[in-house]
Amino acid sequence: MMTDTPLVSVRDLRIGAVTDSGRNVEIIRGVDFDIAPGEILALIGESGSGKTTIALSLMGHTRRGCAIEGGTIRVGEHDITGMTESQRAKLRGTEVSYVPQSAAAAFNPSKRIMDQVVETTRIHDLMPRAKAEERARGLFRALALPEPDTIGERYPHQVSGGQLQRLSAAMALIGDPKLVIFDEPTTALDVTTQIEVLRAFRRVMEEGGMAGVYVSHDLAVVAQIADRIVVLKNGEIQEHGTTKQILNAPEHPYTKELLAAFDPVPHVAVKDVEAETETPILEVRNLYAGYGPIKDGEPLAKVMSDVNFKLYRGRNLGVIGESGSGKSTLARAVAGILPAYRGEVLLDGRTLAPSLNQRSKQELRRAQIVFQLADTALNPAHSVGNIIARPLRFYKGLRGGAADKRVIELLDMVHLPPVLRHRLPSELSGGQKQRVNLARALAAEPELILCDEITSALDTVVAAAILELLKELQGELGLSYMFISHDLSTVEAICDDVLVMYKGEVVEALPAARMSQDATHAYSRLLISSVPQLDTGWLAGLEQDPELLAAFSDR
């Protein structure tokens, strides 16, 4: 496959932007790389490292306000940097094509899938409609989509997230491009779905002999699909090598850090249970919750049923499952945001009212909830100082200097400098926002923190640091966490016990340390085997029971 002339060569690429105060910022600072025909190159780095910016520049596209300021990009015989916008438009879809992160946002919900998939052939006038549809059906088959002959007749909301992501790949491949750009295409998917999608991508890329650029922050995913890896930070290449070399013999300290963040530090229980004698900080008995209008004491959509568990002081409980498994609903029902319609929640042995409106201020203070997206969990109109000071004033009546002093202490607790309290949430990085989010919960001096996917939106390195912080805080303050996640390794890194949820029910409960060996329920096993490993041969060697997969993949 490899030939002497690379398909793509990028030399000294510089991309800059002008901010609203008229300042120039360099986003990409002199990047060089080549891609041989048929080769898949991965761009890896944390958010803000410039990986998507580079990938988009291969189509000659820059996001609003950015511009290619220097260097050359060559794709095939075309010099992208020297072209006019209309010449570049001719290349898009036929020479270079793009698979976006969120397929759900990339499809027009009011048009049939087939109309959208064959659109490229119509725009570039490549082939007659009937032939294009024939080709699309071939691609659907190659991408292992169910009912390839009729799936095109459906609307985007009638297929699952993983299927939609594969359909967006079909859309990108229909114009027979030489280079396909994948922009974090599996980040938004569940682990079990991710495998199907990765497999399908790998197969079509191998069969078609196309070159690809795979943008991701997840090394384990990249290990399955890429031939070579470019590690980026702050718009500069840190390390560049084959996948094997990067994974097994990383040279750059940043690459080593990325790999280290991947290995979960095994959790050591802060405290052993003296069961029976002690009152659990949180106990849930036969809890049922759901949404919609209530009829005969039961809501229309029942999301979660018959959940039982006990969480002892100083211990952590993990709740794992895929989207729609009811794990977030459990957290909301415990917090009283979504009142449970049956069952009991006991905090420190005392029954809590189902709805938070009926709970006392002290009960609310003792259990705090922290949400996944710090972007939406912090009011963008208030400074960090005000956000953290509010629980202090609300629960304890602290104001003025005393409150300010405590805010500084809390910021210090989450390892943030005191000057940050004057900033707005939008002026912080993702990791900093999540720390502020935690500091606000800590301000209430809770005994229990409900963490709803708090590391899911963060990069690997940042997420590892947050987990480290949670452990440290637990040691200092004797907190208990209920940790909701879809990520097994996160749960293993921090929890003592794990509940596996599937379709609103707890299918298995077991100690986290023995999770991988002792899990007996078929769904738990499937979930455990689906977590990508840092091993290039993992996906190819992965054998999952097809019947099992089919049984649990009716999503």
Add this chain to the structure above:
Amino acid sequence: MTIPTASPRKLRLPTPRNLGYSFGWTGRIGIAIIIFWAIVALVGNWLTPYPVGKIVDWDYFGGVSAEHWMGTDYLGRDIFSRVLMGARYTVGIALASVTLACTLGVILGMIAAVIGGWFDTLLSRLLDAFNGIPSLLFGLVVVAAVGSSIPVLVLTLAAIYMPGAYRFARALAVNINTMDFVTVARARGEGTPYMITVEIFPNILGPVLADFGLRFVFIVLVLSGLSFLGLGVQPPHADWGALVRENIEGLSLGAPAVIFPCIAIASLTISVNMFIDNLPTKIRDRAE
């Protein structure tokens, strides 16, 4: 404690840029014209060359001259004086009504969004029904029944535009209400007044201000319409709309008496739009 060193104090004018805002030229021109008319409304009384009701010229629909900068009207009154005095009614009544309409509408809208349930449904349907009545017709009925006075005009116009402001604010607040930070505040046990003032209001302020500006323009136009029908400000005083109405016959003569009030209305409404579409935005990049 370190001893504060005498720092070289640079003179920094409080320009938008120095205050951390970027403000486009379109917006600046808009605000300049608005301020100009606001000043005219305040001090116009002392600037008028002739009394408003006095017939100063034997010729009607007189042209532009050194004595009468904007010509004379159908009775031979000085248009320049009448436009200066009219600014008071047009700007004042419109501003009072729009403030009333938006304040009430936004507060009710936010409360409806936060409380929800039957309160929201009841209030929304009630105001929807009210919204269904054609605005000019409603104004006509009220003014015909109660009689025209400035408080009646202000209240009528506010009543006409309040349901719209309510709908708009409610729609925005409903979106904010689903955000996680509102859920967090609710889980903390906060009450409704805190929710609407601290959590929701700052986040809908931008669009609400834009809506405020738009409604101001509508009110100027409806007030002109009411005056045009003879139900607005009563003679000898006149707002700009009334000036257009009483001099409409001069249109065929190309009289300045009808053109200048039109220009005044247009300049105010357009400048308000220019300003609200280009409100100063905070400069986010503070790395300097």
